[in-house]
Amino acid sequence: xxxxxxDILISRLLSNNITDDERKVLDEWLSESPDxxxxxxxxxxxxxSSHPAFDPEDIQMESAIRDIHHKIEAAGSLSQGKSFxxxxxxxxxxxxxxxxxxxxMGYLLSRDTDFNPQTAYQEVFSPYGVRSKISLPDGxxxxxxxxxxxxxxxxxxxxxxxxxxxxEAFFEVRSDKKNPFVVHTEQMKVxxxxxxFNVEAYETDxxxxxxxxxxxxxxxxxxxRKLDMQPNQRICFNNLSNKYKLSTVDTxxxxxxKDGVLAFRDDRLDYVFKKIGLxxxxxxxxxDVDIASQLYRATFEGESxxxxxxxxxxxxxxxxxxxxxxxxxxxxxxxxxxxxxxx
Numbered sequence: 082x083x084x085x086x087x088d089i090l091i092s093r094l095l096s097n098n099i100t101d102d103e104r105k106v107l108d109e110w111l112s113e114s115p116d117x118x119x120x121x122x123x124x125x126x127x128x129x130s131s132h133p134a135f136d137p138e139d140i141q142m143e144s145a146i147r148d149i150h151h152k153i154e155a156a157g158s159l160s161q162g163k164s165f166x167x168x169x170x171x172x173x174x175x176x177x178x179x180x181x182x183x184x185x186m187g188y189l190l191s192r193d194t195d196f197n198p199q200t201a202y203q204e205v206f207s208p209y210g211v212r213s214k215i216s217l218p219d220g221x222x223x224x225x226x227x228x229x230x231x232x233x234x235x236x237x238x239x240x241x242x243x244x245x246x247x248x249e250a251f252f253e254v255r256s257d258k259k260n261p262f263v264v265h266t267e268q269m270k271v272x273x274x275x276x277x278f279n280v281e282a283y284e285t286d287x288x289x290x291x292x293x294x295x296x297x298x299x300x301x302x303x304x305x306r307k308l309d310m311q312p313n314q315r316i317c318f319n320n321l322s323n324k325y326k327l328s329t330v331d332t333x334x335x336x337x338x339k340d341g342v343l344a345f346r347d348d349r350l351d352y353v354f355k356k357i358g359l360x361x362x363x364x365x366x367x368x369d370v371d372i373a374s375q376l377y378r379a380t381f382e383g384e385s386x387x388x389x390x391x392x393x394x395x396x397x398x399x400x401x402x403x404x405x406x407x408x409x410x411x412x413x414x415x416x417x418x419x420x421x422x423x424x
Contacts, residue, residue, distance in 0.1 A: 091121060206230045207248075209416075210362025212339065217244070221262065224251040224339040227359045228283070249281045251339045254296075268320050270301040278310075279336050290317045292335040343381040343389075350375050350397065354421060361386045364416050369423040372399055390419070398424045 090107045093099040099107070111117050207213040207225035215223045219237050229248025237243075242262040254262045256275025264271040266282035268289045276296030282289045291300055292315040300308045302318050302325060310316060313332055318325040337344040343360060345353050351373040354365040363386065367373040377397065381389050390401055404418040 201235050202232050203235055204230060204232045208362075210360070212341065217242075219257065219260075219262075220255040222253040226250065226338055227362065246280055246282055248283050249279070249338075251277070251279045251336055253277050268303055268318060270304075271298050272301070273298045279332075287319055287321050288317050289320060290315060290335075292330065292332055294332045294336060337380075341382065343379075345377055345379050347376045347378050349373065350377055350399075350421075353377050353379075353393075357386070357389060358419075362416065364418045365421060366418070367421045369421075372397065372421070372423045394424075400424045 087107070087110055090099065090103050090110075093103060094107065111121065205213065205215050205225065207227060207229050209228045211227055213225040215225065215231065217223060217233060217237075218235065219242055221242075223231060223244075225231055226249035229246070229250055231250060232245040234243070237260065240260060242257070242260050243265065244263070245265045247266070250264075252262075252264065252273070254273050254276045258274045262273045262276075264273075264280055266280065266289060267284070269280075269282065269291065271278065271280060271291055273296060276298055277294040278296070278298055279292040279294070280290070291298065291310065293310045293312055295312045297312075298310050300310060300316055302308070303323075306325070308316060308325075308327065310327075313329055314327060315330040315332075315335065316325055316327045331346070334344045334346050338356075338360070341360075343356055345356075351367045354367055357363075358365040375397065377393075379392070379396075381392075384392070393399060394401065399421055400423075401419050401421045404420060406414040406417060408414050
């Protein structure tokens with residue numbers, strides 16, 4: 082098969098837009114040669130590492146290609162011809178992909194094992210600085226927040242619809258009372274039938290939370306306590322103290338992120354900066370305890386990182402400094418860092 086046809090299939094795979102027939106064609110191509118698997122793996126690695134924090138409507142094509150070219154040269158693992166091929170591939174698909182999602186197709190990459198197609202899983206990773214939307218096999222929709230991973234079967238079995246989440250996601254679950262939809266996190270299990278809810282379960286956070294917009298969910302906390310939630314309720318579980326809190330909330334604040342909105346309602350500034358850093362793929366550290374505990378109320382939609390920081394500086398007694406990015410041995414730069422001080 083011509084490489085151009087394969088590149089198109091790979092672009093559909095990465096955008097989670099591939100059909101069953103196209104998957105079969107790609108599967109056959111992968112089984113033909115170990116080099117084909119290697120080629121796909123290289124494209125996935127480049128896709129995942131190539132500056133994910135961008136607005137899909139504001140792609141700077143030339144700078145993106147230069148960035149990827151630099152990463153390829155630094156890695157030193159590709160020939161000149163292969164590098165050119167991948168650059169051409171990136172330029173061809175970047176204009177047609179709406180949301181950048183890393184889709185790791187387990188069953189496509191494991192033809193050398195006795196992998197059972199009935200239990201094959203997909204893993205979708207939304208890189209830091211990126212939000213992604215996924216359609217599940219049952220028609221349910223999932224929005225993945227920055228730095229989040231969702232694992233789900235390529236086909237739901239009768240009796241249950243199980244998915245696994247690390248990070249944050251908003252779920253709109255298609256109604257099916259005979260086949261409950263279950264979200265598994267390290268500390269919680271959330272069961273629903275036809276519902277809209279948000280789950281926060283980042284590995285680095287001590288708080289795991291569920292916010293219910295409409296419908297009904299049952300929350301199992303570490304197998305010790307099961308709670309029924311009603312609309313406009315939020316449950317927070319502290320995995321250090323093993324205590325939970327159930328409260329009535331304005332759900333908009335907790336789900337606005339899926340639409341690219343940051344909504345803060347009397348939140349501590351250290352929390353505000355944490356959420357800003359997550360959305361814009363930047364590490365922000367508050368260097369003064371006094372300002373970290375100050376409360377802030379605002380809604381940001383469509384502003385750039387610098388615009389948000391300047392607005393915060395106008396309404397709070399703070400100043401901020403960008404720290405110099407460090408270049409690693411591979412040629413890649415560390416994540417952008419910002420330090421916030423009391424003014």
